[in-house]
Amino acid sequence: xxxxxxxxxxxxxxxxxxxxxxxxxxxxxxxxxxxxxxxxxxxxxxxxxxxxxxxxxxxxxxxxxxxxxxxxxxxxxxxxxxxxxxxxxxxxxxxxxxxxxxxxxxxxxxxxxxxxxxxxxxxxxxxxxxxxxxxxxxxxxxxxxxxxxxxxxxxxxxxxxxxxxxxxxxxxxxxxxxxxxxxxxxxxxxxxxxxxxxxxxxxxxxxxxxxxxxxxxxxxxxxxxxxxxxxxxxxxxxxxxxxxxxxxxxxxxxxxxxxxxxxxxxxxxxxxxxxxxxxxxxxxxxxxxxxxxxxxx
Amino acid sequence: xxxxxxxxxxxxxxxxxxxxxxxxxxxxxxxxxxxxxxxxxxxxxxxxxxxxxxxxxxxxxxxxxxxxxxxxxxxxxxxxxxxxxxxxxxxxxxxxxxxxxxxxxxxxxxxxxxxxxxxxxxxxxxxxxxxxxxxxxxxxxxxxxxxxxxxxxxxxxxxxxxxxxxxxxxxxxxxxxxxxxxxxxxxxxxxxxxxxxxxxxxxxxxxxxxxxxxxxxxxxxxxxxxxxxxxxxxxxxxxxxxxxxxxxxxxxxxxxxxxxxxxxxxxxxxxxxxxxxxxxxxxxxxxxxxxxxxxxxxxxxxxxxxxxxxxxxxxxxxxx
Amino acid sequence: xxxxxxxxxxxxxxxxxxxxxxxxxxxxxxxxxxxxxxxxxxxxxxxxxxxxxxxxxxxxxxxxxxxxxxxxxxxxxxxxxxxxxxxxxxxxxxxxxxxxxxxxxxxxxxxxxxxxxxxxxxxxxxxxxxxxxxxxxxxxxxxxxxxxxxxxxxxxxxxxxxxxxxxxxxxxxxxxxxxxxxxxxxxxxxxxxxxxxxxxxxxxxxxxxxxxxxxxxxxxxxxxxxxxxxxxxxxxxxxxxxxxxxxxxxxxxxxxxxxxxxxx
Numbered sequence: 091x092x093x094x095x096x097x098x099x100x101x102x103x104x105x106x107x108x109x110x111x112x113x114x115x116x117x118x119x120x121x122x123x124x125x126x127x128x129x130x131x132x133x134x135x136x137x138x139x140x141x142x143x144x145x146x147x148x149x150x151x152x153x154x155x156x157x158x159x160x161x162x163x164x165x166x167x168x169x170x171x172x173x174x175x176x177x178x179x180x181x182x183x184x185x186x187x188x189x190x191x192x193x194x195x196x197x198x199x200x201x202x203x204x205x206x207x208x209x210x211x212x213x214x215x216x217x218x219x220x221x222x223x224x225x226x227x228x229x230x231x232x233x234x235x236x237x238x239x240x241x242x243x244x245x246x247x248x249x250x251x252x253x254x255x256x257x258x259x260x261x262x263x264x265x266x267x268x269x270x271x272x273x274x275x276x277x278x279x280x281x282x283x284x285x286x287x288x289x290x291x292x293x294x295x296x297x298x299x300x301x302x303x304x305x306x307x308x309x310x311x312x313x314x315x316x317x318x319x320x321x322x323x324x325x326x327x328x329x330x331x332x333x334x335x336x337x338x339x340x341x342x343x344x345x346x347x348x349x350x351x352x353x354x355x356x357x358x359x360x361x362x363x364x365x366x367x368x369x370x371x372x373x374x375x376x377x378x379x380x381x382x383x384x385x386x387x
Numbered sequence: 388x389x390x391x392x393x394x395x396x397x398x399x400x401x402x403x404x405x406x407x408x409x410x411x412x413x414x415x416x417x418x419x420x421x422x423x424x425x426x427x428x429x430x431x432x433x434x435x436x437x438x439x440x441x442x443x444x445x446x447x448x449x450x451x452x453x454x455x456x457x458x459x460x461x462x463x464x465x466x467x468x469x470x471x472x473x474x475x476x477x478x479x480x481x482x483x484x485x486x487x488x489x490x491x492x493x494x495x496x497x498x499x500x501x502x503x504x505x506x507x508x509x510x511x512x513x514x515x516x517x518x519x520x521x522x523x524x525x526x527x528x529x530x531x532x533x534x535x536x537x538x539x540x541x542x543x544x545x546x547x548x549x550x551x552x553x554x555x556x557x558x559x560x561x562x563x564x565x566x567x568x569x570x571x572x573x574x575x576x577x578x579x580x581x582x583x584x585x586x587x588x589x590x591x592x593x594x595x596x597x598x599x600x601x602x603x604x605x606x607x608x609x610x611x612x613x614x615x616x617x618x619x620x621x622x623x624x625x626x627x628x629x630x631x632x633x634x635x636x637x638x639x640x641x642x643x644x645x646x647x648x649x650x651x652x653x654x655x656x657x658x659x660x661x662x663x664x665x666x667x668x669x670x671x672x673x674x675x676x677x678x679x680x681x682x683x684x685x686x687x688x689x690x691x692x693x694x695x696x697x698x699x700x701x702x703x704x705x706x707x
Numbered sequence: 708x709x710x711x712x713x714x715x716x717x718x719x720x721x722x723x724x725x726x727x728x729x730x731x732x733x734x735x736x737x738x739x740x741x742x743x744x745x746x747x748x749x750x751x752x753x754x755x756x757x758x759x760x761x762x763x764x765x766x767x768x769x770x771x772x773x774x775x776x777x778x779x780x781x782x783x784x785x786x787x788x789x790x791x792x793x794x795x796x797x798x799x800x801x802x803x804x805x806x807x808x809x810x811x812x813x814x815x816x817x818x819x820x821x822x823x824x825x826x827x828x829x830x831x832x833x834x835x836x837x838x839x840x841x842x843x844x845x846x847x848x849x850x851x852x853x854x855x856x857x858x859x860x861x862x863x864x865x866x867x868x869x870x871x872x873x874x875x876x877x878x879x880x881x882x883x884x885x886x887x888x889x890x891x892x893x894x895x896x897x898x899x900x901x902x903x904x905x906x907x908x909x910x911x912x913x914x915x916x917x918x919x920x921x922x923x924x925x926x927x928x929x930x931x932x933x934x935x936x937x938x939x940x941x942x943x944x945x946x947x948x949x950x951x952x953x954x955x956x957x958x959x960x961x962x963x964x965x966x967x968x969x970x971x
Contacts, residue, residue, distance in 0.1 A: 125505055176677045182504065183451065184680030187633050190626055191672030198665035319516075319622075326509055357531075361520025364513035371510050372498050556822050563821030563828060564807070564814040564835060571808045574797035581757055583783035583812035583875050592818070686799065 092228045097352045098345055099223075103236040105344020106243035107305065110298035111321030112328070112336035113250065114291030120267040120331035121287045122178065127189040128169060129295055130318015131196035134311060136162040136296025137303040138204065144215055151215050151300075155242075158300055159293035166292025167285045175281070193318075200311030208310045211303055239301050246297060247337060253290070254333060263287055267331070316360075320347075323367045329377025338378060408547050415543055427655040429611050431648055432546035433604045436553045438631035438647040439640055440600035443557055445629065446637035446686075447566065448593040449573025450500070451508040454515030455601050456624035457495075461518060462488040462602025463609035463620070464528050467537045470610065477540040481549070481606040488602025489595045491518070496594035500587060515625050522617040533616030534609075541611035549607060553600045558640055560596065569593050570638070630672060635683050642684030708771065710735045710911050711756070711879055716765035718755060725751045727935040728765070731913075733879070738905055738912045740922040740943075743932035744955060749915045750792055752932070753881050756913075757789050758782045770878070784812055788877035790868040792884045792915070798857035802848055802867060805856050806839040809874030839874065845907075846870040846900075862893045866900070873908060880904075882914040886921050894918055898925050923947065931955065 111133060118126045140158040143149045149157070173192050177185040216235060223230045254260035262283045265273040274280050302317060303309040320343060328339025346366065350359045370377070411428070414420050420428065441455045466484030469475040475483075499510045523531050560566045568589045571579035580586050609615045631650055635642030657664040711733040718726045726748045733739055741749050754760040756767060758779040767774040774782055788809075797805050816831035843849045846866050851859055856867060865885055872880055885901070886894045898921055905912055916922045922929060923943045931939040931946060933955040939946055946952055 119505075123505075125509070173673050173677065177680060180676075180680035181637075183445075183633060183637070184676045186451075186505075186508070187630060188673050188676040191669050191676065194623075194665060195669035195673065198662050198669060201662045202666055319512075322509070323513070326506070330505075355524070357524050358520070361517045361524070364516045364520070367513045368499065368510050368517075371502055371506055375502055375506060559822045559824055560818065563818075564811050564816070564831065565818050565821055567804060567808050568811050570800065570804075571797055571811075574799060575795050577759070577779075578791070578795040578797065579808070580779040581759075581783055581789055582809045582871070583780050584808070585778075585780050 092230060093352075095225060095228060096230050097348050099230060099232050099236065100352075101345030101348035102341060103232075103239045103344070104305070104348060105341035106239050107298050107301050107317065107340075108321045108324045108344050109337045109340025110243055110246060110294050110301070111317060112325040112340045113247075113333060114294045115318075115322050116325040116328075116331055116333060116336040117263075117287050117291045119325070120333075121263060121284055122174065123182070124174060124185050124189060125322065126174075126291075127186075127318070128192035128196055129291065130314035130316075130321070131193050131200070132162050132166055132169075132292045132314070133295040133299035133302070133318060134200060134309070134314035135165055135196065135299070136292070137299030137309045137313065138200075139296065140300040141209060141211060141303065141309055144211060155297055155300060158296040162292040162296035162299075163289035166288040166295075170285060170288040175284075193315075197312055197315070204311050206310070208308045210307045210309065216304060235304055239305065242297060242301065246294060250290070250294070250333065259283070259286055320363060323363060327367060327370050327377055329380030332377070332379050335377055335379040342378075404551055408544075411547075412543055423655070423658075426611075427651060428543070429541065429546050429607075430655075431651040432543075432550045433607050433611075434628070434631060434647040434651050435550050435644050436600055436604040436607075437628045438635065438643040439553050439557050440597040440604070441628050442632045442635070442638070442640065442643045443560070443569075443600075444593050444597040445632055446639070446643070447561055447573060448569040448590060450590055450593065451504060452511040452594070452597075453508045453622065453625050453629065454495070454511035454513075454518075455597070455628045456620040456622070457511075457515035457518035458488040458491055458598040458601035459605035459608065459624070460515075460522060460615075460617075460620035461491045461598075462605030463615050464522060464534070464605075465602070466606030467534050467609045467615060468528065470540065471534060471537050477545070477610065480540075480610075481545075481603055484606035485599045485602035488605065489599040491602075492595040492598025493591060496591040500590045500594070512622060512625070515620070515622060519617045519620055522620075529616075531617060533614060533619070535614050537609050537613055537615065539611060539613060541607045546607055546611075549603050553603065554640065554644070557596075557600075561640070565589070565592075573638070633682055634675065636685045636687065637682060638686040639682070639684035639688055641689040642682060642687075645689070646683060709733060709768070710737075710770060711913070712766075712768045713756075714766040714768070716752070716755060716762055716767065718751060718760055718763045724935050726755065726762075729932075729935070729937055731930060731937075733911055733913060735878075735911055736905075736909070738901070738925060738927050739914070740926035740929040741913060741915045741932060742917075742919075742922055742929060742946075747932040748935040749932055750883055751935075753789060753883055753915065756782075756881060757787060780812070783875055783877070786876075786878035787881065788872035788875040788879075789881035790865075790872050790883055790885060792887065794864050794868055796856040796864060796868060796871070798855065800856060801853050802843065802851045802856055802859070803839060803853065805867060805871050806842055806874045807835050809871045810835045810838060813876060842870050842874055845904075861888050865889065865897070869900075869904070873904065876908075877910070879911045879913065882912065882916075884915055884917060886916060886918045891920075894921055897921070901925060 111129065114129050115126060118124060118129065136158040139161040140154040143154040143157045144151065169192055173188050174185060177188055216238060218233055218235045220231050220233055223232050254263060262273070262278045263286065265276065265278055266280055266283045270280055302313065321340065324339035324343040325336045327343060328335030328337070343363065347359055347363055350362045374380070415425065437455060437459065441452070444450050444452050462484035465487040466480040469480035469483050470477060495511065495514045499507060502510055522528060528534055568579070568584045571582065571584055572586050572589055576586055631647045632643055634650065635646030657667060709732050711731065713729055713731045716726055716729040717724065729752060741752065743749055751760065755762050758774065758777050758781070762775060769785060769787065774785065797808065814831045814835055816827040820828040843852060848863065848867055848870060851863065856864065859867060869882065869885065886897055889897060901912065902925055904910060926943060928942055929946045930937055931952045938951045938955060939949045
């Protein structure tokens with residue numbers, strides 16, 4: 091039992107990182123129906139910005155978060171403007187290919203500029219201690235890093251919920267994702283709203299990137315590929331385009347993955363995740379929280 | 388009654404195909420083609436098989452699939468097991484690899500084809516990852532280390548023959564009532580269904596056929612490069628093939644052929660640039676998509692008809 | 708024996724009864740209209756008849772056999788073809804291919820025949836081609852043969868959709884607002900065409916239409932639908948003077964029709 095609960099704790103901290111990435115995926119998908127394959131690589135850029143802020147600018151981790159968020163937001167907006175905006179009315183496949191092309195560009199550009207070296211955040215970037223926890227009399231441990239990840243994620247999610255539901259920008263985002271043309275007619279600046287969505291999603295990715303770098307204690311130019319893919323799976327599992335779906339999917343996937351590694355084999359982790367994805371798509375094609383809508387004839 | 392016509396067009400096509408084969412075969416035998424060029428020549432043929440077969444699924448039937456490398460992997464592994472471990476002849480290995488890939492196509496096709504668009508894309512991507520992950524976990528086929536020492540049985544004759552077979556079968560299929568059924572599904576699935584087309588059947592058929600030829604490509608690949616590993620067949624491999632199809636034009640066989648050749652040759656030419664090559668590739672990808680999203684050929688074909696005086700009307704090759 | 712009969716046909720979407728207890732009855736060779744205000748459930752009935760939706764309750768008997776639970780393509784193969792309110796042509800394909808596709812399920816040759824180009828392929832293709840050309844001739848679409856369907860003028864697109872439906876060689880043809888968007892002259896020609904194909908192809912036709920002059924002009928019998936229920940049924944004369952119908956349409960199209968009714 092203690093072992094199981096320990097896995098849940100580990101899974102939740104990994105899952106919160108997935109959830110942060112999945113939020114960006116799902117927001118972008120919700121607003122322009124594009125699988126932004128470059129999202130995982132924006133995460134990588136965010137992780138590097140944070141790294142350089144800590145190592146060269148000698149800033150603390152909180153400033154690193156803020157600078158990385160700003161940098162990633164800018165990158166996200168530029169990518170959208172340069173590569174995706176011209177294709178908004180082109181065939182979906184063209185936009186998808188462009189997104190994958192952008193992903194390849196960031197990865198290989200990263201390899202070219204940063205090299206294949208694996209870097210890690212300097213020791214002491216955060217104080218990482220084992221904390222004893224007691225749950226219903228069962229002794230467990232959590233690290234301060236795990237708690238930090240969880241706390242940061244929860245705070246980010248609250249901020250996002252606030253933005254989406256209680257600000258004018260959030261209202262505009264929801265309107266554009268519901269019906270772009272109608273939103274335009276209502277006087278909403280659609281381009282700007284899409285840019286804001288990219289900026290927000292990318293900022294979330296940057297946070298996830300730094301957390302991921304701390305969690306695995308490594309950063310490298312290809313670090314975003316697998317977490318990006320997994321987070322997209324999480325978004326689909328929860329119901330793509332739905333913010334609560336991305337959160338639920340992220341946490342669920344993190345816990346599930348940790349369980350598979352812990353109780354079966356870490357080599358089976360990735361295939362099982364994708365089998366889970368396909369099963370969920372078959373049983374509930376619109377995801378756990380999604381509603382199936384049929385095409386109107 | 389009509390009889391099988393061996394028209395002037397068919398004759399020129401056959402003559403042209405034979406001519407290309409013999410020219411390259413003689414260049415190879417006289418050593419005019421370097422080792423490096425030979426590798427790329429084989430890749431060119433294999434890529435054409437992959438692109439044409441994926442075009443059947445994505446371009447003609449309109450089903451966005453991102454797992455073609457998975458089918459290729461099935462063909463490669465099954466064929467390699469047959470030759471390396473069971474000492475069977477190459478032809479049998481190719482056929483077994485292709486059939487196994489087609490069965491994989493059926494397995495993935497039957498349940499997932501209820502999904503549409505992006506959902507299908509992500510399911511097929513997941514399928515490709517599952518195949519890769521399973522290969523990683525099966526020790527009999529080498530696990531993560533892969534299979535080493537596969538006999539080099541693939542040569543120019545095999546590659547060319549399989550390429551021509553793939554193209555002919557696909558073209559003949561597309562230009563039939565069955566191929567038109569697939570195209571109808573791409574154009575408007577609901578209308579296709581109300582025209583009496585069993586859409587599920589044709590989607591699965593397209594998947595199985597596409598997977599079959601991807602399996603052939605995998606078998607050829609495995610028996611040329613001596614080594615296959617799970618990482619040979621990543622998502623990026625699938626994506627590369629998709630890029631060829633989209634560049635060439637969805638639903639254009641000649642487009643796929645030209646794009647597959649173009650991309651393979653460009654890749655070879657930029658070989659020395661290492662990682663810069665991938666940056667250039669990515670940039671080109673974005674630029675081409677932004678400026679020509681419909682691909683090189685659109686849905687059009689580059690045909691001999693353009694260069695020959697027309698006899699009869701379009702679609703009237705059967706005479707009437 | 709009736710060609711088509713529905714008994715208690717009902718479908719509800721999340722509690723809303725879009726079609727409620729509808730009993731239709733079509734004899735072979737009849738030309739029947741289905742009218743009603745917007746949202747009355749007319750197209751939903753077509754979707755039920757063609758298997759796009761499955762009924763919550765009720766029976767659909769076509770040619771003595773139940774259609775409930777069949778897929779759209781199976782229903783087409785039993786002999787029902789349709790057109791769509793919002794035209795659903797294969798827009799990127801040539802007119803000829805639009806029609807050839809509809810012949811699909813009548814073609815006898817197999818995939819292997821096509822791949823190997825066996826004689827049965829050539830025979831089958833020649834037959835499809837000649838039948839398609841015949842249909843294009845009948846519908847005066849020959850000049851558009853190699854034109855993309857989406858580039859056709861609107862009226863021609865409607866005609867092509869009917870031609871395509873006929874290529875499936877149905878016994879029952881369902882036309883969903885065939886005259887929508889047509890001018891009076893085109894509508895008149897369409898009426899003549901519908902009448903003519905009914906004779907020529909030995910068809911039974913059920914049509915949804917808002918253009919009352921068309922419905923009253925060619926239908927032998929009319930069902931009036933309101934809120935998913937049949938509120939009246941009978942020959943055009945009776946429908947025109949039916950109080951419930953006038954009530955249902957009050958403030959709507961009948962205002963435009965009533966004076967015509969007075970004239971006739």
